[in-house]
Amino acid sequence: MSLGTGPDEAGRTRPPRLADVAEHAGVSLATASRALRGREGVSPELARHVRSVAEEMGYVANPHASTLAGGVTRVAGLIVYEIGDLYFSEIASGALRVAAGHGWTVQICHTAREPHAELAQIRLLRAHRVGAIVMAGSGYVDRAEEESAHRELLDYQGSGGRVAVIGRHHLRCDAVLPDNRAAGVTIAEYLLALGHRRLAIAAGPAHLTTIHDRLAGIHQALAARGVPPDAVPVVPGAFTREGGRESTARILREHPGTTAIIALNDAMATGVLSVLRERDVPVPRRMSVAGFDDIQVAQDLAPALTTVALPMADMGAAALEMVLRPRSARPRRKSTGHRLMVRNSTGPPPG
Template sequence: MKNVSIVDVAKQAGVSVTTVSRIINNVNYPVAASTREKVLKVIDELQYTPNKAAQGLKRKFSDIIGLIVRDVSDSYFGEIANGVTNRASELGYLSFVCNTGRNPEDELRYHYHLWQHRVKGIILAGGGFDQLDYKEKLENQVVRYEKYGLKIVSLAPQGIQIPYVMINDFDAGRKVTEYLIQRGHTKIGFIGGPQKIFASMERLKGFKAAIDAAGIEYNKKYITSSEFSQKGGYDACKSLMSKGKELTAICCANDNIAIGAMSAVREHGLSIPKDISVISIGDIKDAKYTNPPLTTLTIPHYEMGQMAVDVITQWKEKVEITLSTSIFERESVRVLNN
């Protein structure tokens, strides 16, 4: 059976192709009710389905939303992807998830491919890289998008002016550190994320601000960094504990780092939280299944993804939205005796 085209519908209904197109796309143009009913009946009889690709060529942008993530296997990005894809589907949009493997060049390449497909908008799920070449190229892309009306939304700091829906990463680093200080900890280690990622840099600044505000001496040997992964957290924690045997608590820049760090602490023969407390940022699904369950600052990943889709599809103005966060208390932090 041959594919039914819009021409076939127009011919059988006895109207022009333009009239069929106006009815299909529900444009603001007067069409007689009897004509509309006749065309819709023919569409049903012929089982005609509009060609979305062809429609996209005639419109400025397609009904596609692109989501660029750093690591699709990471629960952090997985929850965001769930929010984006579910919300996009509800609104009648198709969503593409592009996995960069944390490679800046691959990320910029995806920008180009999505632009070629005339996507409705692009969502950046990972924090930007503090690299001059990357920032310049990304900024040029954003200027180009805005010029032609393609929407872009970031869910993490990029180091440039860009519409966003995200948490305050400085505030996140400060909050988890203050939580430990309020429970009597003064010998606190910090395992940050990659040093050239803006989100990592902001969370470390928040840690430093909390330490300074409490009058605690800042000690560089208590600070280290790793990839946003369990292995990275494991390796970084082993190094940190060899230099800071007096530590009573460790702040981790995300939950995956914390899960790896907790493994290193146990391997070191120490108990959590009796010997050392651990806190982190994220509240991914695995956080409540660690041993002991991990105290962490919640990030509304799913809601961020949903809201980013709403911004692209329904908001006309540039958007800067900072979402609130709170600490989810579990069992990995001990209150020290006075």
Template sequence: MKDGDGPATPRLTDVAVLAGVSIATASRALSGTGTVSEGLTRRVMQAADELRYVVNPHARSLAGGFSSVIGLMVYEIDDPYFGEIAGGVIQVAAEHGWSVQVSHQDREAASDLAGVRLLRSQRVGAIVIAGSGYRDPTKNATVNRELEAFAASGGRLVAIGHRDIDCHSVLPDNVGATRAAAEHLIALGHRRLGVVSGPDSLTTVADRRTGIELAAAAADGVDVAWEHAAFTRDGGRLAAARLLDAHPDLTAIIALNDTMAIGALSVLRDRGIDVPGAVSVTGIDDIQVAQDLAPALTTVRLPMAAMGRQAALLALQPPAGGPTFVEVGLELVVRSSTAPPPA
């Protein structure tokens, strides 16, 4: 292992010889693929540590396999929802010797397709796609075919949310989340609700709309007005301003995520409308900053970091059997942005 210029870089062959196993066994033990006994895996790991051997994922991908990289596809990477999911994925990947490549997409099918093709060209070992699918099946079809081709070639595929694709999935309860928020406001006495919503073309929005409609249908005399904009703070500002202009009698606003709720709160503050004295506001997700707002935001907690961790664990499992569906819970978190409507 040495030449005249000093120590050579250790090779997989050296690890296999020191551990007393075949090269194929050493490779599977180090990559976590295939079936290798715990005892053999320990021997290989000890040999790799002794030799200071470092897996070269790029070399592995050039050899025709996959790299130990999870490709994480997200929208609005500056949105804390996706940031917390990414944190969960990165944590689990690091614990298993994998890295994460984040691919930021626009909320357009063409952008999704380009993102999947780029990750495939870079031979990532797994793809986790986080975020909503599209209500229009034709927009999902092309992207899903590319994802299914990746899985058929041996890649590991996990979706966070409903995407109408046959793969492991982590499923937040979007219907239950908005139903809990709406039921909270209705129980306080609100009957004129406004909804600050993301684009109507997304399945997440359709699911969250269903939750509000179920809550409203179960109560008497509840009117719900909707405004759609981007799933961003600026989108929340725009939609809230439109709601207040068109429906000045609203006593509560439900934002379909916390980032939009922050935009809505800023509009109410700019207009001198007291929260929650005149208008109550709720969000969905419970991003970390929600409790630090003034007033602190009532919202429905979805465990974003835990969703990311669960998705990464599913992505790292060797392919076996059919897809696994993991449903995650929710929790209504009541803070000071909601109160009974003004008398």
């Protein structure tokens, strides 16, 4: 049954107001407001009921009225390093899906992995009175690099804002933790089991915790198999396709006996494959290639990329769910798990 509203003074059917939603849902105006804004003090069951009534009535909140009254909007800020990177695009898709289901929208900000840009974006989101902030992407090994941004987020939390991060950050808040170290163990163990001992790593910037954790997992697997981690070259580059190309050129030049290259994300792995193709290095007959993340195009590359899959869309969804729930006494932690995706880019070493 459709829930209607009465005519206005001119006889026209007026759009439903918050008071109409409260009346039809059988709750107070304050409870209806809290339920629709995702605030604390309303049970999940009652909040779902109020949202259902509002949707059936066609109620649309006026975010400007809330902001002008000194409140916050039903907008979540999502801070990513590079929206063109499919890793972050997939995270954003999960966050957008959850936001739509709760009547929220998502404002996406781009920082290009620059700590000063993170601080600027956090301040911009606060100026827009967003209701929650999610930071997606790696933290920094050196706490000093993110200290200013974290002070801003702590102040935002102290004023009632909700914060969640995706990745390992030095911040006391809800967090979704990608299975980076364990994934590093998995991919290295797989290549070692194939017989590879002359590996090289195309790595991203060393100051990122994501790189640190993935390398730690790889080194753990190497040491367990009796391969000295120091004997495996780590060639850093940008965490991009071009970074993968540059690292591969160096590996081929400086470590010509390499039989397998592990790229620390799939974007770098696409660059690895492109250089090997240009130089007529057969994959995997002469060189095996493996990546991390399992972005959507990984299975469409030629050859299809062996990689460690992280549930990126689910990570974005989980982080958004965290900031829309009532605050917990202690920060919540959610680990993601991972899966090895064996495809055509890996095989036994030559000979």
